[in-house]
Amino acid sequence: MRRGFWFVAGAGAGVYVVIKARRAAEAFTPDGMRDRLSGLAVGAQLFADEVRTGMHERETELREQLGYALDRPIEALELTVSQLDDLADGQAESSAPPALEGSH
Secondary structure, three states: OHHHHHHHHHHHHHHHHHHHHHHHHHHOOHHHHHHHHHHHHHHHHHHHHHHHHHHHHHHHHHHHHHOOOOOOOHHHHOOOHHHHHHHHHOOOOOOOOHHHOOOO
16 A cells, blocks of 8 residues: 555656646747737736826826816927927916816
Protein backbone atom coordinates (compact mmCIF):
# COMPACT_ATOMS: atom_id res chain seq x y z
CA MET A 1 0.00 0.00 0.00
CA ARG A 2 2.83 2.41 0.89
CA ARG A 3 4.69 1.78 -2.30
CA GLY A 4 1.57 2.34 -4.38
CA PHE A 5 0.93 5.67 -2.67
CA TRP A 6 4.48 6.90 -3.28
CA PHE A 7 4.38 5.66 -6.86
CA VAL A 8 1.17 7.64 -7.57
CA ALA A 9 2.52 10.71 -5.73
CA GLY A 10 5.74 10.58 -7.77
CA ALA A 11 3.88 10.12 -11.04
CA GLY A 12 1.60 13.06 -10.21
CA ALA A 13 4.57 15.25 -9.28
CA GLY A 14 6.30 14.26 -12.53
CA VAL A 15 3.26 15.16 -14.63
CA TYR A 16 2.99 18.48 -12.79
CA VAL A 17 6.65 19.34 -13.42
CA VAL A 18 6.44 18.36 -17.10
CA ILE A 19 3.36 20.56 -17.63
CA LYS A 20 4.98 23.53 -15.86
CA ALA A 21 8.22 23.09 -17.83
CA ARG A 22 6.33 22.89 -21.13
CA ARG A 23 4.41 26.11 -20.32
CA ALA A 24 7.61 27.90 -19.31
CA ALA A 25 9.37 26.77 -22.49
CA GLU A 26 6.42 27.91 -24.61
CA ALA A 27 6.48 31.32 -22.91
CA PHE A 28 10.01 31.99 -24.17
CA THR A 29 9.36 31.08 -27.79
CA PRO A 30 8.81 33.96 -30.25
CA ASP A 31 5.06 33.29 -30.32
CA GLY A 32 4.90 33.14 -26.54
CA MET A 33 6.80 36.41 -26.16
CA ARG A 34 4.57 38.04 -28.77
CA ASP A 35 1.50 36.91 -26.85
CA ARG A 36 2.88 38.27 -23.59
CA LEU A 37 3.82 41.62 -25.13
CA SER A 38 0.45 42.00 -26.85
CA GLY A 39 -1.26 41.23 -23.55
CA LEU A 40 0.88 43.86 -21.85
CA ALA A 41 0.02 46.40 -24.56
CA VAL A 42 -3.71 45.72 -24.18
CA GLY A 43 -3.43 46.06 -20.41
CA ALA A 44 -1.57 49.36 -20.73
CA GLN A 45 -4.18 50.69 -23.17
CA LEU A 46 -7.02 49.72 -20.83
CA PHE A 47 -5.24 51.37 -17.91
CA ALA A 48 -4.70 54.57 -19.93
CA ASP A 49 -8.38 54.62 -20.94
CA GLU A 50 -9.47 54.22 -17.31
CA VAL A 51 -7.16 57.02 -16.17
CA ARG A 52 -8.39 59.29 -18.97
CA THR A 53 -12.03 58.56 -18.11
CA GLY A 54 -11.41 59.25 -14.43
CA MET A 55 -9.60 62.47 -15.28
CA HIS A 56 -12.53 63.73 -17.36
CA GLU A 57 -15.03 62.75 -14.67
CA ARG A 58 -13.03 64.55 -11.98
CA GLU A 59 -12.65 67.63 -14.17
CA THR A 60 -16.43 67.71 -14.65
CA GLU A 61 -16.97 67.35 -10.90
CA LEU A 62 -14.56 70.19 -10.18
CA ARG A 63 -16.17 72.45 -12.77
CA GLU A 64 -19.60 71.80 -11.23
CA GLN A 65 -18.31 72.43 -7.69
CA LEU A 66 -16.56 75.66 -8.69
CA GLY A 67 -19.41 76.87 -10.90
CA TYR A 68 -17.46 76.91 -14.14
CA ALA A 69 -19.07 75.55 -17.26
CA LEU A 70 -17.87 75.34 -20.81
CA ASP A 71 -20.51 76.93 -23.01
CA ARG A 72 -18.38 76.56 -26.10
CA PRO A 73 -15.58 74.32 -27.33
CA ILE A 74 -12.19 74.75 -25.71
CA GLU A 75 -10.74 76.12 -28.97
CA ALA A 76 -13.18 79.06 -28.73
CA LEU A 77 -11.78 79.96 -25.30
CA GLU A 78 -8.35 80.86 -26.61
CA LEU A 79 -7.47 84.53 -26.59
CA THR A 80 -6.91 86.31 -29.87
CA VAL A 81 -3.93 88.59 -30.43
CA SER A 82 -6.10 91.71 -30.13
CA GLN A 83 -7.57 90.46 -26.84
CA LEU A 84 -4.06 89.86 -25.52
CA ASP A 85 -3.10 93.40 -26.53
CA ASP A 86 -6.19 94.75 -24.75
CA LEU A 87 -5.26 92.79 -21.62
CA ALA A 88 -1.72 94.12 -21.75
CA ASP A 89 -3.01 97.70 -22.12
CA GLY A 90 -5.53 97.22 -19.29
CA GLN A 91 -8.52 97.71 -21.58
CA ALA A 92 -10.08 94.29 -21.07
CA GLU A 93 -13.86 94.28 -20.93
CA SER A 94 -13.98 91.65 -18.23
CA SER A 95 -11.75 91.03 -15.25
CA ALA A 96 -12.04 87.27 -15.61
CA PRO A 97 -10.17 85.47 -18.37
CA PRO A 98 -12.43 84.07 -21.12
CA ALA A 99 -11.75 80.51 -19.95
CA LEU A 100 -13.51 81.30 -16.67
CA GLU A 101 -16.47 83.13 -18.15
CA GLY A 102 -19.69 81.25 -18.69
CA SER A 103 -23.00 80.56 -17.04
CA HIS A 104 -22.55 80.42 -13.27
